[in-house]
Every structure is written in structure tokens, then in C-alpha cells.
């Protein structure tokens with residue numbers, strides 16, 4: 001898979017760690033920045049990853065900031081993006097099975113590295129269940145299109 005990664009300064013270290021983890025598993029990485037832990041503004045990186053996914057430059061995206069909140073809000077402003085902030089593997093599983101999330105958001109100041117990598121693994125290996133969940137996700141997409 002090709003995965004777009006983005007983070008602010010607070011998420012930079014975890015992004016680098018995820019990058020290494022994904023590369024070891026043979027995934028292709030599209031690094032949307034930031035490239036150091038010098039203070040930056042998270043919205044830019046959320047928008048960049050969101051756009052990369054919507055423009056099919058990546059199959060899926062991962063965004064990281066201090067809490068995962070700001071960067072997920074930003075990514076969700078890109079039409080068609082369903083970014084899910086997850087703090088454990090169960091949430092990651094549900095984000096894919098029930099919500100067909102196309103971006104995973106993580107909080108580098110909230111969870112440890114081991115938990116983060118478990119979440120990433122679960123997110124990337126779980127499929128959307130469809131069925132009644134597709135109807136609900138379609139309701140969100142329809143609302144978004146009408147807005």
C-alpha cells in the first residue's frame with residue numbers, strides 16, 4: 001500500500017517511527033511533512049494528507065499531532081475524508097469496519113510508541129464491513145456533498 005504520512009512538531013518523532021515500521025513491512029510512503037521537531041502549525045499537514053488521499057496519491061493516510069485532535073479536525077475538512085482519532089486497536093478496528101475511515105489520526109503525547117504501532121497495523125489490515133455501515137457512511141457523504 002501507499003501511505004501518506006503527516007505530522008506537526010509534536011508528532012514528528014512518532015511519524016518517523018511509523019515511517020520506519022511501514023517501510024519494513026514493504027509499504028510505500030508519501031511523507032507530507034513536517035521534517036523536524038521545530039514548531040509548525042498542524043492544519044497544513046492535516047490538509048496535505050487529506051488531499052493526497054482524495055487525489056489518489058495514497059491509498060490511506062496517517063496524521064499525528066500532540067493529541068491527534070487538531071490534525072484530525074483539519075484532515076476532516078477535506079471533502080471525502082473520514083479521519084478517525086484512535087487511542088487503541090479496538091477503535092482502529094471499528095474505524096475501518098464501521099466507519100470506513102481513510103485516515104488514521106494519532107496523538108503522540110497521549111499514547112506510547114508500541115500502542116501506536118499496534119493501532120497502525122490494525123488500521124491498515126482491517127476492511128470495511130459494508131452492509132448497514134455503508135448506508136450510514138453514505139449518509140455522511142451525501143450530507144457533505146449537499147453542504
Ligand SMILES: O=C[C@H](O)[C@H](O)[C@H](O)COP(=O)(O)O
Nearest residue numbers: 010065066067068069070071
Ligand atoms: O491539536 C493540536 C495538537 O495537539 C498540537 O500538536 C498542539 O496543539 C501543539 O502544541 P504546542 O505548539 O504547544 O507544542
